[in-house]
Amino acid sequence: AQTVTQSQPEMSVQEAETVTLSCTYDTSESDYYLFWYKQPPSRQMILVIRQEAYKQQNATENRFSVNFQKAAKSFSLKISDSQLGDAAMYFCAFPPSRLNNDMRFGAGTRLTVKP
Amino acid sequence: DVKVTQSSRYLVKRTGEKVFLECVQDMDHENMFWYRQDPGLGLRLIYFSYDVKMKEKGDIPEGYSVSREKKERFSLILESASTNQTSMYLCASSSTGTARISPLHFGNGTRLTVT
Numbered sequence: 001a002q003t004v005t006q007s008q009p010e011m012s013v014q015e016a017e018t019v020t021l022s023c024t025y026d027t028s029e030s031d032y033y034l035f036w037y038k039q040p041p042s043r044q045m046i047l048v049i050r051q052e053a054y055k056q057q058n059a060t061e062n063r064f065s066v067n068f069q070k071a072a073k074s075f076s077l078k079i080s081d082s083q084l085g086d087a088a089m090y091f092c093a094f095p096p097s098r099l100n101n102d103m104r105f106g107a108g109t110r111l112t113v114k115p
Numbered sequence: 116d117v118k119v120t121q122s123s124r125y126l127v128k129r130t131g132e133k134v135f136l137e138c139v140q141d142m143d144h145e146n147m148f149w150y151r152q153d154p155g156l157g158l159r160l161i162y163f164s165y166d167v168k169m170k171e172k173g174d175i176p177e178g179y180s181v182s183r184e185k186k187e188r189f190s191l192i193l194e195s196a197s198t199n200q201t202s203m204y205l206c207a208s209s210s211t212g213t214a215r216i217s218p219l220h221f222g223n224g225t226r227l228t229v230t
Contacts, residue, residue, distance in 0.1 A: 009155070033216040045205065045221035091157060095216050102148065102173060103219055105158040 004092055006106035013082045014114050020067070021077045021109045023092030030054075032094060034068070034075045035103070039089040048090070051075065079111075087113045118142070121206050121222035128229050134193040136225050138206030145211045147189035148219065149173075149181060152203040164189055165211070196229045203227075 003026045013019035025034070036048040051059045051068050058066050063083075067076045075094075079086055092106040122137035140147065146165050150158040150173075160173030162181040170181050178200060182190040189208075193200055203226050207219040 004157075006157075035218060037219075043203075043224045045207075045219075047218040050218060093158075102160055102163045102171070104160065104174075105150075107155055107157040 004094060004104050004106040006090075006092055006109050008109045009107070010110045010112070012112040012114060013079070013086075015082055015084060017082055018078060018080045019082055019111065021079075021090050021092075021111065023075045023077070023106055025073050025075060025092070025094055027073070027094070027096060029096070032096075034066075035093045036064070036066070036075075036077045037091045037093055037105075038086075039091065039108075040085075041088070045091070049077065082113050084113050084115060087111055119206055119208055119220050119222040121204075121225050123225050124223060126225055126227045128193075128196050128227065130197060130229055132193075132196050132229075134196050134227065134229075136191040136193075136204055136206075136227070138189045138191070138208075138222055139187050140189075140208040140220070141187065142208070142210070142220070143186065144208035144220070145186075146209045146217075147183065148207040148209075149179075149189065149191045150205045150207065151175065152205055152224070158205060161191065196227075198229050201227060201229045 005024045032053045034051045038048045039045045049061045063080045065078045089108045091108045093103045095103045119140045148163040149161045152158050164170045164183045180192045205224045206222040209217040
């Protein structure tokens with residue numbers, strides 16, 4: 001079965017510090033995509049960052065970066081210089097099918113940012 | 116920007132009622148999805164559709180059906196609502212385009228309570 005596991009239900013970070021959210025997944029595919037989504041308290045889910053499995057370079061979007069370890073099937077999200085607006089639920093996701101776009105999500109990590 | 120609109124933000128229904136959750140997207144996306152979000156379980160895929168009149172079961176289709184008569188609209192139907200269907204329901208869409216796997220664009224969600 002294709003699964004996504006986020007082992008940290010809650011995390012907290014001090015403003016301006018760095019935090020890493022963990023995600024592991026299971027797939028038999030060799031070519032796939034991985035995503036991190038953010039759901040702020042207003043509830044609309046938005047894309048944070050995307051990683052293509054065949055690319056060795058880790059994706060980066062401003063303060064957000066990933067640590068992608070393909071052999072270990074690990075895909076963690078690092079948030080640098082944390083801001084109060086980063087407080088949200090974060091979900092790791094990937095589409096197990098190579099043909100369709102039906103994405104599967106982890107259980108989520110609630111990030112609290114302390115001023 | 117892509118806009119995915121869910122017709123209701125909050126909905127309260129009685130056990131046994133037939134419930135319709137509507138979702139409309141304005142970007143001509145081929146793919147549309149219905150997820151259910153519960154604390155500690157993340158998002159679970161109920162149904163998805165990659166074309167008009169096409170539908171595919173997700174991980175938890177029992178008790179639900181869907182309708183996609185027009186490309187922009189994807190409806191989730193609870194034929195006979197039960198209390199265990201009390202949840203947050205999220206609609207999402209994505210394009211096929213040139214990227215085999217595209218990120219999802221989400222609506223604001225519908226909080227359904229079945230009493």
